Amino acid sequence: MRDVAAAADVSLKTVSRVVNRERGVGPETVTRVTDTIERLGFRRNDLARSLRPGQRTTTIGLVVGDVGNPFFSGIARAVEQVARDEGHLVISGSSDEDPEHERELIATLCMRRVDGILLVPAGRDQSYLLPEIALGTAVVFLDRPPGGMSADAVVLDNVGGARRGVEHLLARGHRRIGLLRDSGTVLTAQQRTSGYRAALAGAGIQVDERLLCSGLHDAGDASRATRELLALADPPTALFAVNNRMSLGALRALRDSNHSVALVGFDDLELADMLTTPITVVAHDPAAMGVTAARLLFRRLAGDTRPQQRVVLPTTLVRRGSGEVTP
DNA sequence: GTCATGGCTCTGTTAGTTAG
């Protein structure tokens, strides 16, 4: 900037004004400075620009469970689009559902002075964010609400969606429905299990706890659990998988078995409609979640002081075949 | 009073310098 100022024979301040398109600079000066900027290849240093207090870094942080998971990458893509429209850069990371890792990532983002944070919480307590929020960092939670504090959150209708999926199986005449779920600490899994129980209770069916498989970490675990369920003396005639990894595992196990078992999964799966028996899912829109959360974040950054928002996004049952298998 | 422009100062961190 100093070189530009010297070459264009103006002050630093005038270059700053031209760079930031501020009003009050003569058209001749603007042309001369712009030409010099072009000639010297000057680019504003945003790191230095954000040095002054009150100045934003025009970056936001995004922490999800795993950017490799299609659900989270769908969110990330949508967040990126909104951020770009707002002139912001997204710095993203995966917590691997590890609370410790989540905190480290957030700390790193805060050290880089991101203006706002979009977080899919892995741990049960996010009160460590309160000092950052007090300093002016905007925070919006996705997929799961925060613990130990309250803040804006965009979540899914997990209970309702799961209930609808299980009711769909019940309507086909299934009475023994297995449940495949991941770690019990993840709130979404708990809520989807509640939906499962509510559907059975609504149909006057006692839950057989042997059909509930918990603590499954990945698709491999879900496959093993499915095989175990099918090996029971009175195996389930249908399965409800609480997320896409569980569905994938169940699908692998079902492919290798000669049982005719119905399957409904929460979360849509890529290619789910192209399988021999396409999968029926409780679908939702990751992009809508990303867009909603990002817009909320930027509204807060723009000074919106409305009370904290809890946006609940709907789910839809997509009938494709696997959930329409009758017992 | 308005417009165009310039000058000083401040920011958070760190390398380098000086004092004790």
Place this chain on the structure above:
DNA sequence: CTAACTAACAGAGCCATGAC
């Protein structure tokens, strides 16, 4: 040798100035 101080980085906020 350590502690304290200072300069440097690149830009922007605030205020000043001169011309009209």
